[in-house]
Amino acid sequence: MNIDDIITGLYPLPEHAKILLKSQFKEITYPKGHILLKEDCVEEHIYFIKRGVVRAYSNAINGQVTFWFGLEGAPVLSMHSYIFGKKSYERIELLEDCDLYKINILELRSLYEKDVHLANWGRKLAEQELVKTEERLIAMQFKTAQERYMDLMNDQPALLLRVQLGYIASYLGMSQVSLSRIRADKKK
Amino acid sequence: MNIDDIITGLYPLPEHAKILLKSQFKEITYPKGHILLKEDCVEEHIYFIKRGVVRAYSNAINGQVTFWFGLEGAPVLSMHSYIFGKKSYERIELLEDCDLYKINILELRSLYEKDVHLANWGRKLAEQELVKTEERLIAMQFKTAQERYMDLMNDQPALLLRVQLGYIASYLGMSQVSLSRIRADKKK
């Protein structure tokens, strides 16, 4: 997934704005297992995934909770750092070797202030994430564990092939044992 | 909560931009019980609450699911209509008599395209909602029903006094019976 498609897919930009934004991205590669971003740190960049899979998780009393996955094309960011410039509450880990496009948040913010097209691009970035997040919240509130698993199978089958089930279970808001049970039932 | 404070609280605007945005808002009053916005309709406006309480809900197989409340100062919008110009999946109902500030979405979008400050204001609007929604999603994933209730008591005690418990239970992702149980346990 190249940076042009990622940028333009979000919001159409006139050539000059696109070039300006693109010029601030740097490409970078990290290996599987790399921690891109740590809790309790202020992260200074956001990323877009060129290649690879990534998860965000948070440490609760009873272990880690994976609450987000990113595949090719997805933005990777700490909400608190990107939006408030504050410490991140989550940790972001690479589940495969990844190629990433990286951009500095302060730089990006200054682009937002300078160029109306880029400000609208930034608006779209937040709006897209907002819709996805609200839909997941609603699903958590009124779908059963089984329905949530089946939705994931329909919407993101690739994820199931690339990510281990323990993380998927957590993402779906259930224990790994529950997920195994659901999968076992489905076979019948 | 007046419109000046609502606008400026989100993102500081130079005087001319503030006046421009403000001039597009109209004030309107509806009685308790009024349906502001229906599922399967494209809603052409977004609102801000001057006075009152509002809930958004969606019809599932087993009854309504309340997934959002708005108090004074909050934006009221259908995600699908505001962001995609598509049909709303939710219904929004006034739980008290409400005074609202209303603005046309197409008009707002054209302001975003015209003025860099307003585009950034629109970005902040989405970003603020995004942070709140992600935090709620995470809470749903790794807090118990009891913890979610106690968080609500701490963070939004006013809500408990103004909204009936059936809706609160749904918002917290539990049955009304469970909420009653939790409340009964708490007394001991």
Next chain:
DNA sequence: TGTAATTTTTAACATTTGTAAAAAGCTAAT
């Protein structure tokens, strides 16, 4: 290939949460 390490499934049991129905409490209107 064989072994260790990791992941996934299964089993047994405990706990939480849901459902349905009844009882109790509250509110508003007469």
Next chain:
DNA sequence: ATTAGCTTTTTACAAATGTTAAAAATTACA
């Protein structure tokens, strides 16, 4: 004050999900 309607709590039971531990399957790599 009384009644009707609505909300909340309680009860009893059922279903779903969690926990712990062990077994099975898979993967990584020496």
